[in-house]
Amino acid sequence: MDPETVDAARVVLEARRISKSFSGVQVLFSVNFELRAGEIHALMGENGAGKSTLVKILSGFEQPSSGEVLLDGERVTFPANGAAEALGIVIIHQEFNLAEHLTVAESLFLGREVTRFGMLDRKYMRAETRRVLDLLGCNVDANALIGSLSIAEKQMVEIAKAISRDARIVFMDEPTAVLSREETSFLFRQVRKLRDRGTSFVFVSHKLDEVIELTDRVTVLRDGQWVKTAPTSMLDGESIAQLMVGREMSSLYPAKNEPDVDEEVVLRVDALSTDYVKDASFEVRRGEILGFSGMIGSGRTELMEAVAGLRHRLSGEVAIRGESVPSGDVHAANRCGLAYMTKDRKAKGLLLNSGMTANLTLQSLGRHARIGYLSPASEAAALERARRRFDIRVRDGNVVARRMSGGNQQKLLLAKVMETEPDIIIIDEPTRGIDVGTKQQIYHFISALARDGSSIIVVSSEMPEVIGLCTRVAVMREGRIVGMLEGDEISEQEIMRYAAGLKKMAAA
């Protein structure tokens, strides 16, 4: 397949000419892939390129339609449903596989509890859990309930679980999507340490800089086809992106368009407090893109949900074009033209078992109803419009949301929110877990909306995104807005200073 195979490193897992179809639609076309002992191998590609499917086949969750998988040079057929774990192959999912009501120690030993004289040896399991967590530099209490952990901490527990099972081959699907920078570098340090001890990693991520920083080799897939495998050192971000998209990438971010200073203030939030958010005030002008940056858990989502009426506020005022919006009333906010797009598209955004139409029109059914009757023609027309406008690419118009790629799901969610015809749009993590090409599209949608006079709040943990899109950036820390940056002040260093608490707004 590629000239680098002559390398001395032993191949532990290999896929040969793997093809896969789902109900008649082929998603992988004779793909080759090999993983060496002690390497970190990035698997890259746009959404829908077939990365997830390949990972599922290599970890035994799906069987290939044709082709073979070789483990240590021998052909294997994995038992169904992830029993490949016994062979030392572990997959860390984007969605967590943790039971909320178990403790961290119980989760780590779930299914292989250690017993002494027939009784659970809790002491040993706790100590062992502590050891693994310390190894990861994670200070979560072994007795804490999973349900009480933050998303980042859950991710760490998932990784600890994989490590504690002596995994030889670890698949990580977007492991850093929910991690802060510090947590990410912690994780990377740990992954490198494990690699040096011979563990192999397959790292699926959309974050080019992380791929370049962490991985040894890169395999790129495009439209279900193998495109290239090469040492990471021979590539840079630009060339990987080009391989993924198959065309020259123009600038990722559209040109900024600063609104006039005397432009009407459409949204004014005054001294808003919730259980966590304290005394947050800000305003948004017509046509403005305001960014919200900060660490995970800094209260950005909670603030935005309170503004959108999805959450009650303890005190403070939200006014849209001068009209005060009551607390905890989504409908009032919607009527005033404000819409909130959740960052959690799978749990809060889309009905995964429903088709595109049911999802698209869910928030705006009133527009398709005449005396209570929902017109199928009107809904179908809305879907056609949305597919064209947001470039939702699916092979089968009947597909349920679960089967769509992350990028298409995100576009569908954006389309759903835009169906309510809002002119103030709060977008929480606009590009979480989606590929570069789709990211660029979404940035252009956002920019175009602002140019047409909509006001947009972008909440994002990805700093380049906030910096590239927004004309003003608010930084939150521990429930407070600690900084408001404009123009040239907007830079990673400056945002970091506020987010880490090194600097505070003069006025506050």
Next chain:
Amino acid sequence: MSVNEESIQSTTHRRTWRDVDLRAVAPFAALALLLIVGALVNPNFISLNNLANVATRSAFIAIIAVGATFVISAGDLDLSVGSMVAFVASLMIIFMNSGVIADPALMLTAAIVFAVAVGGACGLANGLITTVGRIEPFIATLGTMGIYRGLTTWLSQGGAITLREPEIQELYRPAYFGSIFGVPVPIAIILAVTAVAAFILYRTRYGRHVVAVGSNSDVARYSGIAVNRVRTIAFVIQGLCVAVAVLLYVPRLGSTSATTGILWELQAITAVVVGGTALKGGAGRVWGTICGAFILELVGNIMLLSNFISEYLIGAMQGAIIIIAMLVQRSLVRKS
């Protein structure tokens, strides 16, 4: 049945046999199979007379189960329907016996309105306890199941409550025994109730909200749907369906007792599940439910007409059917 799915498909996509949702088809296949088995067991079985008879007798469960389809689609469960039938029927008969209105026709009309109102109120109570009280629907309706049953026993003092006015009896009789254009009234009512329910579930805003709440209440909330209101209304619809069933039940015997409607909740839930509605919510199939109710009654009928299984085993058979239906449902999900 799958009006819902059909509306989803885009104009460009043509359906192939692979796309047919097996879960939607399974109950009708089972029904067809039962009809064949029945015909083999006893030639009288397949006669129009017998089948019409079976359909008529399935009316109570069918209509209640239509309501249960809403509650279950919204992700809840109502165990109180059997007791509610007894309670609403008792109150209705007591009302008619009270003689507050002299004219029988007027009295009957008032009693019908009264029964519907009581049914709706019982459903509302279930809904509010579940949503405002934030109690698991299983527990909430287990509680009201006891309450409605207990109140009925108390009203009847452990005996029966019988409709005394012969004039009203005469007037009301055709509601169960009569027919419209040759179709027995109960069958006509089943069809009417189901048609209305199917319209609401598949083609109105509220129906879409029910399915959204049942499949993921967080998504529904973030889409600006008043989740608790949707759930409460589903319970009210269940109450109204119970009331309609009572309207058919009272003229049949003209009497109720503390044992009226016992285990009907089991049969209603069985009908819903057999019909292909997912018990965990998010997918309602109204016509499937009717099919399920019919299957339950048919099984009983076949057992009666055949000589090799005792009809005393009907309850056990119905219990087995719900388990089999769940197993079949799950195996079909895996395939798709």
